[in-house]
Amino acid sequence: MADMIRKVGVIGSGQMGNGIAHVAALGGFDVVLNDVSAERLKSAMATINGNLSRQVAKKIITEDARKAALDRIVSSDSMDGLADCDLVIETAVEKEEVKRKIFQDLCTVLKPEAIVASNTSSISITRLAASTDRPEKFIGIHFMNPVPLMELVELIRGIATDDATFDASKEFVTKLGKQIAVSEDFPAFIVNRILLPMINEAIYTLYEGVGNVEAIDAAMKLGAHHPMGPLELADFIGLDTCLSIMQVLHEGLADSKYRPCPLLVKYVEAGWLGRKTQRGFYDYRGEKPVPTR
Ligand code: NAD
Numbered sequence: 001m002a003d004m005i006r007k008v009g010v011i012g013s014g015q016m017g018n019g020i021a022h023v024a025a026l027g028g029f030d031v032v033l034n035d036v037s038a039e040r041l042k043s044a045m046a047t048i049n050g051n052l053s054r055q056v057a058k059k060i061i062t063e064d065a066r067k068a069a070l071d072r073i074v075s076s077d078s079m080d081g082l083a084d085c086d087l088v089i090e091t092a093v094e095k096e097e098v099k100r101k102i103f104q105d106l107c108t109v110l111k112p113e114a115i116v117a118s119n120t121s122s123i124s125i126t127r128l129a130a131s132t133d134r135p136e137k138f139i140g141i142h143f144m145n146p147v148p149l150m151e152l153v154e155l156i157r158g159i160a161t162d163d164a165t166f167d168a169s170k171e172f173v174t175k176l177g178k179q180i181a182v183s184e185d186f187p188a189f190i191v192n193r194i195l196l197p198m199i200n201e202a203i204y205t206l207y208e209g210v211g212n213v214e215a216i217d218a219a220m221k222l223g224a225h226h227p228m229g230p231l232e233l234a235d236f237i238g239l240d241t242c243l244s245i246m247q248v249l250h251e252g253l254a255d256s257k258y259r260p261c262p263l264l265v266k267y268v269e270a271g272w273l274g275r276k277t278q279r280g281f282y283d284y285r286g287e288k289p290v291p292t293r
Contacts, residue, residue, distance in 0.1 A: 009085035012092035013044035019147025025069035027176045041075040083109045091119035094244040100131040107133045117141040122188040122248035126158040135160035153178045187252030202230035207263040213291035231281035235274030
């Protein structure tokens, strides 16, 4: 089982996908980065190069390590490029029907002994596993954002995940220099089960007029020593992703305490998704972020 994983596929080259490709390549794995959008792939490769260069400038890695890591990543806009990977991590948008379709297409080309993982923030691993031809070789490997900086990875077994898959995934994550927290397969796992209701409550605090954006973020930064305010953090995660996670908690646990704040819904409906669209609880189009409420 040792060294079973050498070549890693990453499906989805957004902010999480490019981070996972980055740390896997630095960890010595060959990486195939896949996306439906050739344009997204191009910009992901540029982001990875920029982030590796920043690590060189900060003396975290050497210039040789940067070059070697970049050489280990190939991009492919076709599933066929993933066929001989030992592990494929799906990290496309947080929509169950999109993920299920990806797994169906992937399993028709992927070698049968390969492990399939999802970086989902909240969706049931057992249910996603059931849409593949190999539920025993399916696992949740949940990275935190930004991937190169955050120390933690959650590992989530589905009901059918076998020990060999769990052990190989644990070894893979350890080789990336990350710490593991094992979570049972319940909605949103550990980190987001605790973090997202706090963010949602911060949005209710804004919605009910208890405080404005600046006051709420300052309160939690200075009053609870959080490195980022909850609204700043929501913009960083992506308000669409925040809403999806709250919906999964609300539906999955059937408890009204998880109801998504109507103001969060409104921002998402407006297409104000946070940093990635330049506007959310803050407007990022100018030199400095300006609160939008
Ligand atoms: P993102 O919007 O930045 O990127 C999603 C990418 O998936 C896009 O490049 C898109 O083109 C691609 N994509 C869409 N459909 C695809 C398909 N059928 N095949 C291949 N690629 C496809 O999103 P993100 O923030 O990187 O999130 C990705 C996943 O990671 C989600 O499941 C999310 O819940 C999870 N996650 C996000 C965070 C976070 O803080 N943003 C943290 C941990 C986990």
